[in-house]
Amino acid sequence: MxxxxxxxxxxxxxxxxxxxxxxxxxxxxxxxxIGILCTMIHYFRVPVxxxxxxxxxxxxxxxxxxxxxxxxxxxxxxxxxxxxPYACGVAGLAFLGGSYMAxxxxxxxxxxxxxxxxxxxxLGLSGLxxxxxxxxxxALSISFPAFMANVIFLLKETSVFSAISLMDLMxxxxxxxxxxxxxxxSLFLLVIFYLLILxxxxxxxxxxxxxxxxxxxxx
Amino acid sequence: xxxxxxNVLFKGKNLTRLLGGLxxxxxxxxxxxxxxxVLGILLGVLMTxxxxxxxxxxxxxxxxxxxxxxxxxLFLVYFGTTRVFGWNLSGEMSAVIVFSFWGAAEMGDLVxxxxxxxxxxxxxxxxxxxxxxxQTYRYIILPQTVRRLIPLSxxxxxxxxxxTSLVLxxxxxxVLKVSQQIIEANRMSSPNAAFGVYLTVFFLxxxxxxxxxxxxxxxxxxxx
Amino acid sequence: MEKRTAEANIMEPILTVNSLTKRFGDxxxxxxxxxxxREGEVIVIVGPSGCGKSTFLRCLNALExxxxxxxxxxxxxxxxxxxxxxKLRQKIGMVFQSYELFPHLNVLDNILLAPTKVQKRDREEVxxxxxxxLARIGLExxxxxxxxxxxxxxxxxxxxxxxxxxxxxxxxxxxxxxxLDPEMVREVLDVILELANQGRTMLIVxxxxxxxxxxxxRVVFINEGRIxxxxxxxxxxxxxxxxxxxxxxxxxxxxxxxxxEGTSRLASESCAPDAG
Numbered sequence: 001m002x003x004x005x006x007x008x009x010x011x012x013x014x015x016x017x018x019x020x021x022x023x024x025x026x027x028x029x030x031x032x033x034i035g036i037l038c039t040m041i042h043y044f045r046v047p048v049x050x051x052x053x054x055x056x057x058x059x060x061x062x063x064x065x066x067x068x069x070x071x072x073x074x075x076x077x078x079x080x081x082x083x084x085p086y087a088c089g090v091a092g093l094a095f096l097g098g099s100y101m102a103x104x105x106x107x108x109x110x111x112x113x114x115x116x117x118x119x120x121x122x123l124g125l126s127g128l129x130x131x132x133x134x135x136x137x138x139a140l141s142i143s144f145p146a147f148m149a150n151v152i153f154l155l156k157e158t159s160v161f162s163a164i165s166l167m168d169l170m171x172x173x174x175x176x177x178x179x180x181x182x183x184x185x186s187l188f189l190l191v192i193f194y195l196l197i198l199x200x201x202x203x204x205x206x207x208x209x210x211x212x213x214x215x216x217x218x219x
Numbered sequence: 220x221x222x223x224x225x226n227v228l229f230k231g232k233n234l235t236r237l238l239g240g241l242x243x244x245x246x247x248x249x250x251x252x253x254x255x256x257v258l259g260i261l262l263g264v265l266m267t268x269x270x271x272x273x274x275x276x277x278x279x280x281x282x283x284x285x286x287x288x289x290x291x292x293l294f295l296v297y298f299g300t301t302r303v304f305g306w307n308l309s310g311e312m313s314a315v316i317v318f319s320f321w322g323a324a325e326m327g328d329l330v331x332x333x334x335x336x337x338x339x340x341x342x343x344x345x346x347x348x349x350x351x352x353x354q355t356y357r358y359i360i361l362p363q364t365v366r367r368l369i370p371l372s373x374x375x376x377x378x379x380x381x382x383t384s385l386v387l388x389x390x391x392x393x394v395l396k397v398s399q400q401i402i403e404a405n406r407m408s409s410p411n412a413a414f415g416v417y418l419t420v421f422f423l424x425x426x427x428x429x430x431x432x433x434x435x436x437x438x439x440x441x442x443x
Numbered sequence: 444m445e446k447r448t449a450e451a452n453i454m455e456p457i458l459t460v461n462s463l464t465k466r467f468g469d470x471x472x473x474x475x476x477x478x479x480x481r482e483g484e485v486i487v488i489v490g491p492s493g494c495g496k497s498t499f500l501r502c503l504n505a506l507e508x509x510x511x512x513x514x515x516x517x518x519x520x521x522x523x524x525x526x527x528x529x530k531l532r533q534k535i536g537m538v539f540q541s542y543e544l545f546p547h548l549n550v551l552d553n554i555l556l557a558p559t560k561v562q563k564r565d566r567e568e569v570x571x572x573x574x575x576x577l578a579r580i581g582l583e584x585x586x587x588x589x590x591x592x593x594x595x596x597x598x599x600x601x602x603x604x605x606x607x608x609x610x611x612x613x614x615x616x617x618x619x620x621x622x623l624d625p626e627m628v629r630e631v632l633d634v635i636l637e638l639a640n641q642g643r644t645m646l647i648v649x650x651x652x653x654x655x656x657x658x659x660x661r662v663v664f665i666n667e668g669r670i671x672x673x674x675x676x677x678x679x680x681x682x683x684x685x686x687x688x689x690x691x692x693x694x695x696x697x698x699x700x701x702x703x704e705g706t707s708r709l710a711s712e713s714c715a716p717d718a719g
Binding site: 113115116118119120121122123124125126129133134137138141 | 501504506529530532533535536537539541543545546547548556557560561562605606609615
């Protein structure tokens with residue numbers, strides 16, 4: 001392995017990794033917001049919005065991120081909606097992740113016994129208060145494993161951003177392979193950087209998961 | 220009404236070409252699904268073994284595909300094997316290898332989960348009724364396992380179909396590549412083709428995946 | 444503690460139920476229930492499983508929508524679409540068979556949640572009250588425990604205190620001992636008995652007939668969605684007027700004989716179906 005090459009191009013990978021993480025984090029935060037919004041709409045059975053949210057979830061879950069990005073980045077400008085690659089990456093990830101988060105939160109809420117809501121109601125809590133103080137905390141701990149799986153899934157999905165010319169890790173690796181034929185080193189760095197990003201998330205996730213399971217929220 | 224660039228689709232053989240491109244993607248995914256299911260069942264049974272070596276190896280396999288983006292695995296196989304082994308794998312071949320490697324691990328985990336979810340009482344009560352081991356599997360365990368497994372593996376199929384869109388990045392001429400070619404060729408006559416064509420591709424994928432998801436959801440509810 | 448006085452019975456009803464009807468689809472579960480509950484009165488509702496007695500309690504707290512009739516608490520209508528439903532529910536405490544403590548909150552937070560968030564009362568003040576009540580039932584050392592660390596009987600007693608801290612005017616108990624191990628039933632019933640002695644207005648659905656007899660001012664027998672009998676407990680238990688109530692009470696008598704007289708007696712009785 002050519003260590004000099006690795007040393008020389010390490011900063012490039014660092015920059016790319018930072019970009020990947022930035023877009024990943026922003027996209028995931030937006031996904032969570034969209035997920036919460038859809039879940040609230042579903043929970044309170046808001047008419048019309050409920051059908052729209054359901055359609056969004058189906059569309060988003062049954063199409064690949066790469067196609068979503070192509071459409072947002074290359075298609076939408078043709079009808080006057082112009083964005084930069086960065087915003088486009090965040091939007092694409094949020095569009096995809098929102099539905100995954102929505103499904104996760106929804107099934108978490110569904111898993112909380114209905115009589116818990118009634119119990120809250122009998123104490124005079126309003127629907128919103130019951131959701132906030134009683135249902136949501138329980139749903140969060142139930143859906144945490146699925147939530148972490150979503151986070152890792154979305155971070156992994158960022159690997160397609162190079163298709164809309166974002167200089168992320170994949171882009172950098174492909175570029176270096178094409179330019180210098182230093183395939184082994186480029187791929188090595190690629191794997192290492194993805195491990196650096198994903199392994200800690202995965203480990204922290206399973207630690208929290210274990211604690212939650214230990215706490216055992218069963219009544 | 221702005222030009223949505225949908226007209227290019229009806230020019231010449233564009234729509235047929237687009238569908239052909241989708242066909243390539245679907246072929247890759249179906250082939251990978253087939254291999255994944257066979258390998259995955261074996262792997263899943265292996266995962267339930269108490270043998271520490273098989274445990275560590277299968278676990279390592281699963282964690283690798285869980286942590287590494289499929290895109291990275293594609294690069295490793297497509298570019299890496301050429302470099303290290305001197306093989307010259309086609310993009311399609313690399314894709315099938317990677318997706319099968321990934322799918323088998325995911326499938327294996329589903330099989331493992333389904334097998335472990337059958338309570339020990341089921342084995343015991345079958346034994347108490349005088350059933351042999353084979354009879355227990357044939358009449359008690361397999362029917363329950365399969366019911367849990369089918370909806371989940373259908374979801375895996377849709378994931379597989381969606382993931383095949385990535386093969387564009389290793390030079391396979393599939394639906395996105397064909398789209399790019401069509402858009403490029405009609406740059407002058409139809410400058411907004413990117414909107415219409417990508418929108419079409421978007422819905423082609425949706426049409427391919429959605430029925431499977433709906434059926435999986437239906438079966439999951441019905442067999443609960 | 445002073446036994447509640449007869450004066451209470453002269454007062455205006457606190458809770459009025461007029462020809463209440465409840466249907467699930469085509470199935471009529473409650474069919475024209477009329478009931479007046481006076482302040483300080485303890486009403487025990489008995490009846491065979493599926494007779495609608497639990498549904499009746501749930502209607503009183505508007506956990507079910509109703510298809511006919513009306514429920515009034517001091518003149519205010521209780522229904523699923525009452526504007527001040529949460530206000531009304533604060534005046535009606537309910538305890539469930541399955542406790543329904545909130546598993547993510549410890550005992551104290553379970554009790555404090557509604558008084559502080561709904562009634563916006565001062566946390567310290569409610570805490571003082573909650574701790575005093577916990578001490579009363581011998582659970583002050585469990586204030587920081589989580590529900591999963593408590594026994595069923597302890598959970599149910601905490602659930603009662605949680606409802607009590609909202610200062611409800613009426614308390615509803617829905618088969619609160621049905622899910623408990625036998626040795627824990629007593630500790631829960633004792634708490635309810637003490638509440639009765641304090642003169643609280645309560646509606647209790649239970650299968651504990653001895654307890655019913657001891658605590659009730661009035662027993663209401665519901666069968667097939669209708670009130671078949673109501674009256675003083677001694678009168679109801681010793682001399683039920685309807686055939687259906689007689690049959691219902693016999694199921695308990697038979698059970699008690701089994702428990703008192705041992706298994707050999709059980710064998711001979713089951714051979715003679717017309718005995719008893």
